[in-house]
Amino acid sequence: MNYDVIVIGSGVAGYSAAIKCLEHGLKTAVVSSGQSALHFSSGSIDLLSHSPLNHQMIDNPWTEFDVLSKALPQHPYAKVGSKNIRLAMNWYQQMLASNGLAMSSLPSSNNHFRITTLGTLKSTWLSQPYVEKIAPDFSNLSEIKRIVMIAVDGFRDFQPHIALGNLQLNPAFKDIPIKTAKISLTAFGQLNRNPYDLRSIDISRLLRDETQFTEFANQLLKAATPEDLVVLPSIMGNGDGLELMHKLSRYTGLRLHEVPTMPPSLLGIRIEDVMMRTFVNKGGVLHKGDEVLGGQFEDLGGALNLMSIQTKKMGDMNLIAKNYILASGSFFSKGLIANQNAIKEPIFDLDTEVAGARNEWHQHDFFSSKPHPFLSFGVVTDKNFTPSIRGNKVNNLHCIGAILSGYNPIAHGCGGGVAISTAYWVVEQIVAGLRSELLMKEASA
Ligand SMILES: Cc1cc2nc3c(=O)[nH]c(=O)nc-3n(C[C@H](O)[C@H](O)[C@H](O)COP(=O)(O)OP(=O)(O)OC[C@H]3O[C@@H](n4cnc5c(N)ncnc54)[C@H](O)[C@@H]3O)c2cc1C
Incomplete structure (x- = not known):
């Protein structure tokens, strides 16, 4: 060949x-x-x-x-x-955007901070649509009135109380109230395995079910308002998660921030999936x-x-x-x-x-x-x-x-x-x- x-x-x-x-x-x-x-x-x-x-x-x-x-x-x-x-x-x-994944940097082209799973700040340059880009001088933090961190019941790979503790230690966040809220899915009760064994990819499978998705979205609406920044673990889709995030955003009207969890990282897989499809389609x-x-x-x-x-x-x-x-x-x-x-x-x-x-x-x-x-x-x-x-x-x-x-x-x-x-x-x-x-x-x- x-x-x-x-x-x-x-x-x-x-x-x-x-x-x-x-x-x-x-x-x-x-x-x-x-x-x-x-x-x-x-x-x-x-x-x-x-x-x-x-x-x-x-x-x-x-x-x-x-x-x-x-x-x-x-x-x-x-x-x-x-x-x-x-x-x-x-x-x-441009290549990613024209194939469905519009990543962006700050308009200034500076690096930005993203909030990590542990509630620390990591400097990076290009982020996905549902990643809040915090300016290096924190000038855009005033847009955030409150932070709500979402715990998914039984999911070990994102522990909001740890993230909350670390974020509160950062002086830049001292004036922003931060709370956690817990979400559970009825599907967890029907599993023949302990929900504590679930990884992000397992939860993403459960959320493909329309009833579970709506249940999840409705609980988010009870926990947060459109004024809040809602920090949730990346648990949507396997490659196609962005469409589900758009759907969640449309349904709830909330300002969402996804954090990558322990591997497999669905945010990383999303990039790989777009590149793989682009390569094969071409x-x-x-x-x-x-x-x-x-x-x-x-x-x-x-x-x-x-x-x-x-x-x-x-x-x-x-x-x-x-x-x-x-x-x-x-x-x-x-x-x-x-x-x-x-x-x-x-x-x-x-x-x-x-x-x-x-x-x-x-x-x-x-x-x-x-x-x-x-x-x-x-x-x-x-x-x-x-x-x-x-x-x-x-x-x-x-x-x-x-x-x-x-x-x-x-x-x-x-x-x-x-x-x-x-x-x-x-x-x-x-x-x-x-x-x-x-x-x-x-x-x-
Ligand atoms: C844990 C971790 C987290 C990171 N997070 C980030 C991040 O968030 N942002 C960032 O910008 N950078 C991050 N990095 C840095 C990362 O190394 C680079 O960003 C980038 O992903 C490297 O890409 P690559 O294509 O060179 O290698 P890789 O992504 O490592 O890909 C190598 C490929 O080669 C294949 N391969 C290996 N040997 C063979 C063989 N003999 N035959 C055929 N195929 C083979 C592998 O299967 C794999 O597909 C991270 C690195 C690590 C280790």
């Missing part, structure tokens, strides 16, 4: 690249072994919440990219450049549930060309493309694996970058105020995101997203932004390469 581009991995990075390839008319396949980090994410896209230079919180990411590019040339954002980051983020927002070939095991290389003398890849399910039938994009993620998705002495990229054994001795790879405490160094380790690439194997550049392979070295997606809040902008930029380069190849062929014909 021959393609223009094969993308390995179906997270934010992989799907972004694959959709962009299809938009350029390239015959594209995605091979992906499983769930992406989106199933664990907030469903908001972080662009740059903290400076990689001094770790301080940033209000406006757009003022930082040029400074960052000069100081940290190995950072993926430095390789993409601020102009292309802006093009990439605009493209991503004619992409999706090999979901298959794992890329390795590749066959042509030795060009000092450089390599990836000829084909083999997968677990396809057996002897190798997949062939002109270009390959590796978006297999970080340790979380097994795009990288760590042993006692080294960090390894398991599919092609690409060159990786680590810093310091093994005992310096992480902080002593998991929840540390200092960044864990291992989160910045990954595959080392040149300025075009081309990796190498034992120093030999692989000309037609590009790496994007969380597999890359040189940045810390968690400490500096830039995971989604790096995934999208590296995907966008790599595809632009592939397209430019294919165009010049075509021109050369035409000239020599």
